[in-house]
Structures are given as C-alpha cells and as structure tokens.
Amino acid sequence: MNPERILQVLLSPIISEKSTFASDTANQVVFKVLADATKPEIRKAVEQQFSVSVEAIQVINVRGKMKRFGRTPGKQKNWKKAYVRLAQGHDIDFLGSGA
Numbered sequence: 001m002n003p004e005r006i007l008q009v010l011l012s013p014i015i016s017e018k019s020t021f022a023s024d025t026a027n028q029v030v031f032k033v034l035a036d037a038t039k040p041e042i043r044k045a046v047e048q049q050f051s052v053s054v055e056a057i058q059v060i061n062v063r064g065k066m067k068r069f070g071r072t073p074g075k076q077k078n079w080k081k082a083y084v085r086l087a088q089g090h091d092i093d094f095l096g097s098g099a
C-alpha cells in the first residue's frame with residue numbers, strides 16, 4: 001500500500017446522533033472515506049493516524065440524494081461510510097477534551 005494513499009483514505013469523521021450512539025454502545029467510530037477505499041486501507045489508515053487497534057470494519061456505500069437546483073433536478077454525489085470498531089480500551093477523542 002502506498003503511504004501517500006493511506007493518508008488520503010480518511011476524509012472526515014462523521015459526528016451525528018447515530019454515530020455517537022454507536023460510539024457509546026459498540027465502541028465504533030464513523031468516518032467518511034474515499035469511494036474506492038478498501039477495508040485493509042481503512043484499517044491501516046486509522047491505526048496509523050490515531051495509534052489505536054482496529055477490531056473490525058463495516059463499509060456502507062451511501063447513494064446521493066436527488067435534489068433540485070433551482071428549476072433543474074440534480075443528484076448529489078455517492079459516497080462511502082466506514083464504521084470502525086476499536087479494540088477494548090482504545091478510544092479516539094475528536095474534541096480534544098482530555099479527561
């Protein structure tokens with residue numbers, strides 16, 4: 001795997017009510033990833049960037065919504081979401097509020 005590619009795989013964390021619930025109950029973190037990213041690339045990227053151990057990964061392809069742009073109909077882009085389950089005792093803190 002290309003080291004430059006590994007740094008580009010994770011686009012952003014997804015902070016929502018559903019992802020917060022997954023974090024609290026199943027020790028999962030949700031990321032928006034590249035559309036052509038694979039599970040081994042996602043695993044390596046998370047482990048390298050956050051120094052945590054990844055237990056499992058679930059990937060979902062999200063279809064873009066149909067929207068109107070003025071009078072013309074259009075479609076938003078498709079994107080990929082990854083649910084990353086961390087090993088017991090590992091955590092990623094995006095807000096930086098140390099305990």
